Amino acid sequence: MEVLTSIFKTFGVEWPLFIAQLIVFSIVFFILKKFAFGPIIEVLEARRKKIEQAMADAEQVKSDVAAAQAKRQQILDEANSQAQKMIAEAKVSADAVKARLEAEATAEAERIVARAKEASALEADRLKSEFQREAGRLIVLAAQKVTGKILSPDDHRRLSEEAARQAVA
Numbered sequence: 001m002e003v004l005t006s007i008f009k010t011f012g013v014e015w016p017l018f019i020a021q022l023i024v025f026s027i028v029f030f031i032l033k034k035f036a037f038g039p040i041i042e043v044l045e046a047r048r049k050k051i052e053q054a055m056a057d058a059e060q061v062k063s064d065v066a067a068a069q070a071k072r073q074q075i076l077d078e079a080n081s082q083a084q085k086m087i088a089e090a091k092v093s094a095d096a097v098k099a100r101l102e103a104e105a106t107a108e109a110e111r112i113v114a115r116a117k118e119a120s121a122l123e124a125d126r127l128k129s130e131f132q133r134e135a136g137r138l139i140v141l142a143a144q145k146v147t148g149k150i151l152s153p154d155d156h157r158r159l160s161e162e163a164a165r166q167a168v169a
C-alpha cells in the first residue's frame with residue numbers, strides 16, 4: 001500500500017478531492033447514460049434496423065426483378081412459339097386455299113374446254129347441215145341447167161336428200 005500512496009503523492013492525488021471527483025463523475029455518467037446515451041443508442045438502433053430493412057427490400061427487389069425478367073422471357077418465348085405456330089397454320093391454310101383454287105381453275109378450264117368442244121361440235125353440225133342444204137340447192141340448180149327443165153318440189157327434195165347422203169358419206 002505504501003507504493004500506492006507514493007504514486008498518488010507523486011501525481012498529486014488528494015483522497016477527499018479524488019472521492020468527490022469520483023462521485024461527480026458517477027452522477028454525470030448516470031445522467032448522461034439515462035438522458036443522452038439511451039436516446040442516441042435508440043436512434044442508432046432504429047437507423048440500423050432501417051438499413052437492414054432497406055437491404056432486405058433491395059434483395060427482394062432484386063429477386064422480383066429477376067423473376068419479372070424470367071417471366072418476360074417466358075412470355076416472349078410463348079409469344080414466339082405461338083407466332084411460329086400461327087405462321088405454320090397460315091402456310092397450311094394458304095396451301096389448302098391454293099390447292100382449292102387450282103382445282104377450281106382446272107375444273108373451270110375443263111368446263112370451258114368442254115363448252116368449246118360442244119360449241120365446236122354444234123358449229124360443225126350447223127355448218128355440215130348448211131353445207132348439205134347449199135350442196136343440195138347447187139345440185140338442183142345444176143340439174144335444172146343440165147336437163148333444162150324445171151324440177152318439181154318433190155324432185156328438189158329427192159335430189160337434196162341424195163346429195164346430203166353422198167356428202168355425209
